[in-house]
Amino acid sequence: MPNQSNITVFLKEGELESEKMKEVLRDTGNLFFKRLDTETSLHENAVVYLSGKATIPQLFIGSYPIGGTEILERLWKSRRIRDIIHFLTEEPGINMGAYHAESLEIGAEDSHFIDYIPKSDGTSSKDPEQWPILHFYKDFFGFWPNTFVYLHHWPEVYKRFFYCHNMPTIQSAKKILGPAMLCAVGYATSNAHGCNYCQVHSVATMGDMSMTAIEQLRLARIGQREENNPFDEYWVSIADLASMATLNQVPPHYLERLHHLAPSEKNRFVVNEEIMAVALVSAAFGFLNVFNDLVGLEIEGGWAVAAEQRLQLESGRHAVNSNQNPTNLDHPLPTNGPSIDQMMKKYIKEVKDYSSYCKQHVGMLPPWIAAFPEHLRSLQAAFYSEVMTHKPNSHLTCELKHLMAYVSHIEKEHQKLAEAEAYMAHFVSSDKNRTIERIQHAFAIASHRGGNSQLFSLAEQAALQLAYVSAQMPLVTPRRFSQQIADHFDADTCIELFVVCGIASLNQRFTAIISWPQDPVILQFMNENKLERNLEILRFPLL
Template sequence: MAGNIDIFTKPNCRFCSQAKETLAEAGLGYTQHDVIASDRDANASVYFSGSTTVPQIFIGGLHVNGSEDLALLHMTGRLTDLAGQSVGSLGLDDVSDEDLRHGAEDLLLRNEISSSDGTRDKDPEQWPILSMYKDFFGFWPNTFAYLHRWPEAYKAFVYDHNGAAIGTGRDALGMPLMSALGYATSNAHGCSYCQVHSATTGGENSIDAVNQLEAAKRGEAGENNPFGPFELALADLVARSSTNSVTDEAVATVRHTWSEARMPFGEFNECFASATMIAAAFGFLNVFNDLTGVKVEADWARQAQDGTGLSAGRHGVDTRQGLPIEPISEGGPTKEDMVRKYAASVVEAGGPAAYAKNMLGAEPAWLRSWPQPLRANHIHLYATIMAGEDTNGITSELKHLMARVSAIAKGHHVLAAAEGHLAYVAAGRTKNSLLRVRATMAPIRDSQAIELFTEPERAALVFAWLSAQAPLATPHRFVDPVLKHFDEDQLITLIVVCSMASLVQRFSSIMRPEVDADTAAFLAEHDLELDTLRLRYEALDEQR
């Protein structure tokens, strides 16, 4: 069967070969575009897909991400149906060389968003953050020069999650393994900024840890290499969380190799929970830093390059080593005071479940899987970012719809369903809000159903889809619309929402919570699809 299928490939690419084999098994013809042989085809691949990897496959105008999704469609017997139903074509001939080049060009949003100097902030609640990073890094990281534009999200991320992840990780795992795990999950995502940070945070110890991890992965884990079977299994687990490819076998391997740990650890459950918190923290940081395109601090970029061969990649190198932290004002709360304050606001509201229902209208599916000691702080962070009628002109409903798109793109069935339910509740459970939940992927597919969303909302949903790609880039064609419709503070809000979605995704990939009862009832009552593969690729029926 011949079809209007376009596939962008490059030579000696096993994933490209797998995709072509799948199409051949399905009896489907295709037009191949070699991104190495042709600049036009290289630009077209990114222009139409938003992704810098190959293969990129299009059935008519429908984008199929890559070889894995193509194989899944074939295994479920739906590939030939999609090919038979597809109409139109990619439209490559209708786009000029210049438009393809410009649309595919990586637009670093750091050039569109003014930085903020939080080292001089007069808010005493921010001073403990400066103290923590002065002790931990020696400077204020470039990440926060942009996250600080939303002060409440900045404080909540550090006090509710990142500080705890660093503290418990250092205590339960030790600095070398914590650095290696941060590197592993960031490497799987493709964030060069976070890879460099992970490799240099602890100086020579961190650099050695990354090199030793890579040697162990190559089978060179001699007696002097601290990365044995357990450490490798844990690194593999957090790396898999980046791509939502954690399996029962991967989790079982971590448990079964615990007795072979080469580093001194405490209790297994503490180590496992700490690794999960680190993966979640980097879920936020990888997406935030890649979407923003922050530069890597000068000294660390040099140390990582010299010590491990890691480069700054698309982030580039700053001329300075982050913002120096001036003498910090005395007085004000401690970091521990702020953690307790945020947790207390949840406890006083009746606990995490009651707080979630009060702030969000429903309890998120993954909340009960969160480690109990950190549960109150987590829901405070999530609600700070996702709740509220309006944050810089961006509604809670739209934030949840963005998180739903991100979860669908990454194949997180439970999260996609939960975020759809939360969006529906946030919008007042109206008929129109139900249609918008059902049609969340329409702007990504350029369906006729996109009239359900305003132009700014469509731009935000496409931006959320882009944030779920790995490695993550920001091509003009996909980010120009958000620049058109949102100001700098709104852009930071969109970036933070995407980052929060990624944080929850990394955690849920490892812990795999089940659909909660309220969300299950919502899906059943309205006959809503749970399978994210179907949500990505089946034609939308608004009248269903």
């Protein structure tokens, strides 16, 4: 008989989700559970400390974290929850008396890595290949954005993110969607994630035009669209697609619905182009949302003030220390460097055949890269391969990077992406049998759901747990998790970790919209090595 008294649920009395959680527990027959209301700071801190999540309710069986109401409902329908309860029947429930209030408060504090990672100044760079980036932002923003103050710690990825992904994908999408819709999509995907920094950039980057676009989108979404509002049902649905991609909740047949909603003058090719453009913008912001939130960087003051005054968009967990934008580019910039177009061509030339290039670096052509528009595949291959290969003097192995992406994909329920990363982790490994074991236990270690900790060093465990935290929404960095990273890795390696988490999010948002077939080689690898493919079992392992 299972020990149902080891079930602990943190609730907020009177709130809809908490009341629904109690109903689901009763429906499942779990009538005996310890209820801890989060009206007290002790219990509120305990939720974040124990789960790494900032949402309530949160359910635990013993110390095994389950999650919120939706997850419990799904586990009940599949009966997986019964397996978990029986497996953990001897494990006692959470004993709050074992935790000191001060320790919980410190461990749950949303700490920012800007307090640990020094700023990197690229505004006076001696590298001619970086000069076009400075010119672009001086002309477009008027300042060098704070994202790059930290991404610049990894100069080559700083360049490749700009030249190989952000610039070409946003340029392509802008031509297809137009500037107003481009801002709306960036806002929608960032709003669903909860990244205030990127929301502010989306609404302020083009001044009155982008502010007006977001105002019109908001009004159209609540049925208050006036005649001059361009956001009809089709364009609102396009923006909603970006939100759904963030959550990996694009419903079946939603893309076909867009074809039905499209004006009669748009043929299927045009609508598919617009869907692809949304995928590209969502992917770019997927990287930015996760990277910026992990760093916890400040929002540029002038834009933050404008967004709050006009759209009541607050800074959230991103501090604002001034009411003015930075003046970091208010100096003469070198003018004899390459152009942006020349830099793009340089990376395309380096890659040559993107399929062979990827096979050399990661063992295969990642299927999602093959799903990108043809003119972007070489650039995307150059960006992804640089991130996932070994960096000189780095403490991160290629295998660990792929395992981090594997963890993130499982948490965001992207099975095909997770399987591809498992294959690549195995390919780059020098001890392939051990890597199979590490694949089997990586997510359990990352999510505090068991696993063989002897397979991973303490630093590797911290990196995997960071990947798990990076896949949460809203994304917070509780000190219990962030301190482990600061203890084991220097500032440059922290940026490398954040980039890996960011590119995992990039690929997730693209894949949520643009489907692609799984490579038969990956399926064969999973089957031959008897690796679990059931996503629910992967997310809630019994190891």
